[in-house]
Amino acid sequence: MTIKAILTDIEGTTSAVSFVFDVLFPYAKKHLPTFVRTYASQPDVAAQLDAVRQESGEQDASTERLIEILLEWIAADRKATPLKALQGMVWAKGYRAGQLKGHVYPDAVAALRRWHEDGYRLYVYSSGSVQAQKLIFGCSEAGDLTPLFTDFFDTTTGNKREPEAYERIARAVGLPAEQILFLSDVVQELDAARASGMRTCGLSRDGAELPEHPVVASFDDIDLSVY
């Protein structure tokens, strides 16, 4: 069945893992404490801090304790939805100040532009918050790429390693899952997408194995006509 839409992961797929680990996470580690202290009572920040209390099981955690927890979660690369939301808010300041520029591989930029022009609908699914996704593509080294995408999905839709999340995305997109091609560098995500009925393609930029999925090293090698 013909592919009508492409759903892509970010870290390790459209964008370098090193950009996330060596640029974005250190930026969040440095600026998140002051950000939380400054805006803790602002409603959108307060709601995320309450969610950190819930998820950590520390219902009475002070602002300082919450900062400690958040820094531990950054160090552990925990894909916790409230951490991701707060990171997005912190990064927004960095992108606005010109301190951050989103990394997107040139082969990904070229393919996304080509597919968009050819009429494919493009979607993002990342553990990074929708705000963070719009920033990495909106303030990228290649300019504003957000007009290429029809919609963005994050962990508020579900866990990337569970088929239900991909079933929800297919419903939101309004296409049978079989008409959606999911791109990722993580085999558990590819497995979950395939279990939902989506087609899959693994991105292995460093030669890592992604068993039982078609695998390419670059977006240049993705041939939509074979699906």
Ligand SMILES: CSCCC(=O)C(=O)COP(=O)(O)O
């Ligand atoms: C959206 S850019 C920030 C990346 C990030 O925080 C992250 O956790 C990336 O996860 P992904 O699902 O894109 O591998």
Ligand SMILES: [Mg+2]
């Ligand atoms: Mg990834």
